[in-house]
Amino acid sequence: MGTTETGILSGRLSPVEYEKNFSDLHPPLDEHEALVASDRCYFCYDAPCMTACPTSIDIPLFIRQISTGNPIGSANTIFDQNILGGMCARVCPTETLCEQACVRNTAEHRPVEIGRLQRYATDIAMRENRQFYERAEPTGKSIAVVGAGPAGLACAHRLAVKGHDVVIYDAREKAGGLNEYGIATYKAVDDFAQAEVDYVLAIGGIEIRNRQMLGRDFSLSDMLAKHDAVFLGLGLAGVNALRAEGETAEGVEDAVDFIAALRQSETKSDIPVGRRVVVLGGGMTAVDAAVQAKLLGAEEVTICYRRGKENMNASEFEQDLAAAKGVTIRHWLQPKRVIARDGKVAGIELDYTTIEDGRLITTGETGVITADHVLKAIGQTFEADGLGVITLQSGRIVIDDEGRTSLDRVWAGGDCVLGGEDLTVSAVAMGRDAAESINRVLAAASQPAVAVA
Amino acid sequence: MADLRNNFVGIKSPNPFWLASAPPTDKAYNVERAFKAGWGGVVWKTLGEEGPPVVNVNGPRYGAIWGADRRLLGLNNIELITDRDLYTNLREMKQVKMNWPDRALIASIMVPCEENAWKAILPLVEETGADGIELNFGCPHGMSERGMGAAVGQVPEYIEMVVRWCKQYTRMPVITKLTPNITDVRKPARAAKSGGTDAVSLINTINSITSVNLDTFSPEPSIDGKGSHGGYCGPAVKPIALNMVAEIARDPETYGLPISGIGGITTWRDAAEFLVLGAGNVQVCTAAMTYGFKIVQEMITGLSNWMDTKGHRTLDDICGRAVPNVSDWQYLNLNYIAKARIDQDACIQCGRCHIACEDTSHQAITQYVDGKRHFEVMEDECVGCNLCVNVCPVQDCITMVGLEPGTLDERTGKVVDANYANWTTHPNNPMARQAAE
Ligand SMILES: Cc1cc2nc3c(=O)[nH]c(=O)nc-3n(C[C@H](O)[C@H](O)[C@H](O)COP(=O)(O)OP(=O)(O)OC[C@H]3O[C@@H](n4cnc5c(N)ncnc54)[C@H](O)[C@@H]3O)c2cc1C
Ligand SMILES: Cc1cc2nc3c(=O)[nH]c(=O)nc-3n(C[C@H](O)[C@H](O)[C@H](O)COP(=O)(O)O)c2cc1C
Ligand code: SF4
Ligand code: SF4
Ligand code: SF4
Numbered sequence: 001m002g003t004t005e006t007g008i009l010s011g012r013l014s015p016v017e018y019e020k021n022f023s024d025l026h027p028p029l030d031e032h033e034a035l036v037a038s039d040r041c042y043f044c045y046d047a048p049c050m051t052a053c054p055t056s057i058d059i060p061l062f063i064r065q066i067s068t069g070n071p072i073g074s075a076n077t078i079f080d081q082n083i084l085g086g087m088c089a090r091v092c093p094t095e096t097l098c099e100q101a102c103v104r105n106t107a108e109h110r111p112v113e114i115g116r117l118q119r120y121a122t123d124i125a126m127r128e129n130r131q132f133y134e135r136a137e138p139t140g141k142s143i144a145v146v147g148a149g150p151a152g153l154a155c156a157h158r159l160a161v162k163g164h165d166v167v168i169y170d171a172r173e174k175a176g177g178l179n180e181y182g183i184a185t186y187k188a189v190d191d192f193a194q195a196e197v198d199y200v201l202a203i204g205g206i207e208i209r210n211r212q213m214l215g216r217d218f219s220l221s222d223m224l225a226k227h228d229a230v231f232l233g234l235g236l237a238g239v240n241a242l243r244a245e246g247e248t249a250e251g252v253e254d255a256v257d258f259i260a261a262l263r264q265s266e267t268k269s270d271i272p273v274g275r276r277v278v279v280l281g282g283g284m285t286a287v288d289a290a291v292q293a294k295l296l297g298a299e300e301v302t303i304c305y306r307r308g309k310e311n312m313n314a315s316e317f318e319q320d321l322a323a324a325k326g327v328t329i330r331h332w333l334q335p336k337r338v339i340a341r342d343g344k345v346a347g348i349e350l351d352y353t354t355i356e357d358g359r360l361i362t363t364g365e366t367g368v369i370t371a372d373h374v375l376k377a378i379g380q381t382f383e384a385d386g387l388g389v390i391t392l393q394s395g396r397i398v399i400d401d402e403g404r405t406s407l408d409r410v411w412a413g414g415d416c417v418l419g420g421e422d423l424t425v426s427a428v429a430m431g432r433d434a435a436e437s438i439n440r441v442l443a444a445a446s447q448p449a450v451a452v453a
Numbered sequence: 454m455a456d457l458r459n460n461f462v463g464i465k466s467p468n469p470f471w472l473a474s475a476p477p478t479d480k481a482y483n484v485e486r487a488f489k490a491g492w493g494g495v496v497w498k499t500l501g502e503e504g505p506p507v508v509n510v511n512g513p514r515y516g517a518i519w520g521a522d523r524r525l526l527g528l529n530n531i532e533l534i535t536d537r538d539l540y541t542n543l544r545e546m547k548q549v550k551m552n553w554p555d556r557a558l559i560a561s562i563m564v565p566c567e568e569n570a571w572k573a574i575l576p577l578v579e580e581t582g583a584d585g586i587e588l589n590f591g592c593p594h595g596m597s598e599r600g601m602g603a604a605v606g607q608v609p610e611y612i613e614m615v616v617r618w619c620k621q622y623t624r625m626p627v628i629t630k631l632t633p634n635i636t637d638v639r640k641p642a643r644a645a646k647s648g649g650t651d652a653v654s655l656i657n658t659i660n661s662i663t664s665v666n667l668d669t670f671s672p673e674p675s676i677d678g679k680g681s682h683g684g685y686c687g688p689a690v691k692p693i694a695l696n697m698v699a700e701i702a703r704d705p706e707t708y709g710l711p712i713s714g715i716g717g718i719t720t721w722r723d724a725a726e727f728l729v730l731g732a733g734n735v736q737v738c739t740a741a742m743t744y745g746f747k748i749v750q751e752m753i754t755g756l757s758n759w760m761d762t763k764g765h766r767t768l769d770d771i772c773g774r775a776v777p778n779v780s781d782w783q784y785l786n787l788n789y790i791a792k793a794r795i796d797q798d799a800c801i802q803c804g805r806c807h808i809a810c811e812d813t814s815h816q817a818i819t820q821y822v823d824g825k826r827h828f829e830v831m832e833d834e835c836v837g838c839n840l841c842v843n844v845c846p847v848q849d850c851i852t853m854v855g856l857e858p859g860t861l862d863e864r865t866g867k868v869v870d871a872n873y874a875n876w877t878t879h880p881n882n883p884m885a886r887q888a889a890e
Contacts, residue, residue: 073754
């Protein structure tokens with residue numbers, strides 16, 4: 001390993017080490033491996049794996065199509081339900097979704113490798129740029145999609161298939177949402193997020209306008225004036241504050257910003273990281289930030305979580321991955337104060353916690369961990385202006401089971417809605433289903449009115 | 454998208470995938486579900502004559518063989534023809550055909566080998582609106598003891614006679630289903646053709662005992678300690694069925710006779726192989742019984758994607774395409790010389806190719822080279838038999854490479870001849886010598 005100097009520094013590793021550290025986490029299956037893996041599938045009836053998939057991909061069918069040498073047909077089966085099936089194959093926590101439900105997991109604790117098989121088929125179709133959908137006759141309707149994340153892209157694609165015109169407005173430089181700015185580097189290598197955006201847009205009829213921010217550049221009523229319907233796939237633009245002393249010290253950073261910068265870097269050698277990093281939080285973001293900090297050459301990385309292992313949102317698999325990469329996970333520790341020296345982080349003081357009468361309390365005992373870099377991954381919040389009187393609850397947009405908000409002609413889905421699961425695949429499902437609902441409503445509205453005698 | 458519409462002896466169906474006459478087609482309930490799942494047609498479970506129906510055993514009817522991971526490879530059954538009342542079947546057939554006019558519905562029939570029996574049942578079947586009939590001359594157990602099924606199918610004269618009656622008493626197309634339990638399948642096919650059949654279908658099941666219980670010494674499936682031979686079907690029978698289909702497809706006497714291919718079809722690829730070997734459509738039983746009716750979706754999309762990839766637009770573009778390439782051994786090109794080649798990067802050094810060749814073939818693969826474990830083909834010993842390719846656990850690790858004409862075959866010391874030459878003219882062939890003399 002390269003330099004272990006204290007301070008937040010870039011270039012801690014050699015170019016070769018960076019490349020090795022940020023390569024594919026699970027290398028793709030080759031043909032033979034895919035055939036062997038697919039042969040294990042039982043082609044279950046009313047398959048539990050399929051029920052566990054938020055987008056209800058016909059898993060037994062797509063796996064059987066792989067096993068019979070028909071990966072293109074297999075990709076078609078996947079995309080029918082989930083047009084971002086390529087990204088989902090890479091980022092879904094399959095160990096808590098389809099693969100957990102797989103009957104072979106029940107039988108022998110070794111599920112069919114559904115995620116990797118899904119990647120095998122979708123990779124082939126995308127490499128050959130096989131497009132499976134054609135647009136229906138133009139309907140003349142125009143829909144605004146705000147947010148180009150998984151929810152917005154899935155919604156836009158399904159709307160385009162139905163013959164509607166779609167304009168996507170997104171605040172950021174590039175489309176993709178957290179696929180582009182959030183997912184861990186080693187889960188989506190080779191600029192896959194942008195390749196997937198291109199693949200989705202190839203259907204036609206979808207225009208993307210970047211650097212267009214709701215609340216700054218336009219309001220929801222502007223959108224309603226210009227378009228027949230609006231879908232909001234805004235994600236979670238805000239982050240929770242630590243509310244602890246010393247939070248403003250240099251070296252305290254939001255994990256999502258740290259990851260976004262990392263994702264945008266070509267070589268990763270320009271991304272500074274501390275020698276001793278403390279990550280606060282217990283979810284997927286915390287694990288991703290910690291692991292990538294380690295891979296950038298940090299000497300010590302510690303995740304501090306204020307509850308127990310069983311409460312962590314990061315899956316067992318993610319926790320094991322962190323451990324395997326040399327990250328220490330500590331539980332029952334809550335940040336009390338960032339210790340700063342000359343305005344820079346020097347450590348963090350933590351309260352020990354416990355549960356009493358169902359409530360999390362501090363025990364009175366404290367400890368200090370030396371650190372020069374603190375990454376906050378203590379949750380994101382929904383943040384958007386310009387929405388008018390839309391109904392929110394617990395800080396998220398309220399929708400019904402078709403994705404309709406409290407406002408006429410406005411649908412929403414993904415992380416920004418109440419009941420969202422903060423998963424790429426759930427965002428895709430909600431975007432797709434909202435598109436179906438929008439289509440139904442618009443089609444009904446354009447039926448000629450029945451004359452009443 | 455390839456056009457999968459099928460026209461088999463004038464019977465139209467949206468795709469060439471029919472369910473074979475068997476439990477999946479025993480009643481309206483199953484057939485309705487099959488059509489919903491996308492099957493192009495069904496051959497209804499074989500009907501018997503009017504009167505009390507046959508009875509089945511009330512214990513296990515199936516035996517099987519599996520791979521180590523419980524993949525079903527072969528199934529064996531001792532079921533008879535339908536055990537439901539004739540009129541119940543006919544009523545249901547009529548209703549189903551009315552509900553699904555675009556799908557093919559064929560009645561399979563097995564009645565005693567008497568003119569009156571056939572004369573009696575045919576108008577009843579015709580009245581249902583069925584698209585055609587299939588004569589079950591195949592069932593190898595239970596019915597043959599009663600002088601029906603395979604007992605008829607094994608006597609070409611009977612086949613011809615029954616087909617003739619059927620052509621006489623009905624306007625429906627007649628498909629004659631053949632038994633594989635016979636030495637030369639071309640004989641019954643020729644007989645069916647002389648009788649005027651519109652098509653043949655094959656194969657029915659093969660006489661078999663799948664296993665024996667070594668504690669009770671009873672064959673499986675065991676009914677109260679005894680077993681009986683049954684009919685074998687499923688993936689294991691496909692190679693046998695393919696050969697029989699090809700034999701009929703290329704026999705000058707039956708050339709052009711439409712064939713409905715049956716036997717072990719489990720994937721689109723199996724179906725495509727039957728079609729290119731001369732079948733006009735295919736029938737499936739065991740795959741549906743193993744995985745359910747949804748399996749047809751894999752077959753339809755797989756066949757369609759393959760046709761798209763290869764630029765085949767309709768079934769006519771593929772049917773029979775491999776038939777001209779099925780040849781008798783004596784006409785194979787003896788001047789074609791191939792050698793095994795091992796891809797050293799792919800080889801995992803298991804040694805199976807070496808021991809197969811060393812112990813049982815031609816001692817043409819090394820074990821050590823310069824004192825190191827290394828498996829390589831010695832071209833001066835390799836006869837090109839392909840055994841190593843088939844035993845190697847690594848896909849595409851060993852390939853057979855044809856030698857270019859003009860190059861030296863190190864084994865024989867002869868230069869490879871570009872000209873085709875076969876056994877009929879080979880100097881070692883006594884017949885060839887006789888002809889020359
Ligand atoms: C670090 C991290 C790692 C993750 N890892 C995984 C993982 O491995 N697997 C998994 O399944 N899920 C993971 N998730 C969750 C997953 O990324 C999200 O659930 C998913 O991206 C939600 O999709 P979305 O479309 O709702 O929102 P987003 O992906 O957040 O997209 C929202 C889009 O809206 C735009 N936007 C926001 N506000 C405005 C505005 N006012 N005006 C215009 N545009 C706006 C944004 O620029 C963005 O493009 C991770 C999340 C994070 C933060
Ligand atoms: C349980 C069972 C019952 C069958 N019954 C009949 C029958 O009544 N009539 C018939 O013509 N064939 C019958 N068959 C044979 C099938 O129609 C088919 O020819 C054979 O199973 C080979 O096809 P497969 O390998 O796809 O199963 C039966 C097969 C099975 C497994
Ligand atoms: S549960 Fe497992 S074995 Fe069953 S269909 Fe799904 S992947 Fe295949
Ligand atoms: S398959 Fe159904 S009918 Fe047959 S033995 Fe099992 S439960 Fe009984
Ligand atoms: S059988 Fe295949 S893998 Fe094994 S030694 Fe021979 S060439 Fe190598």
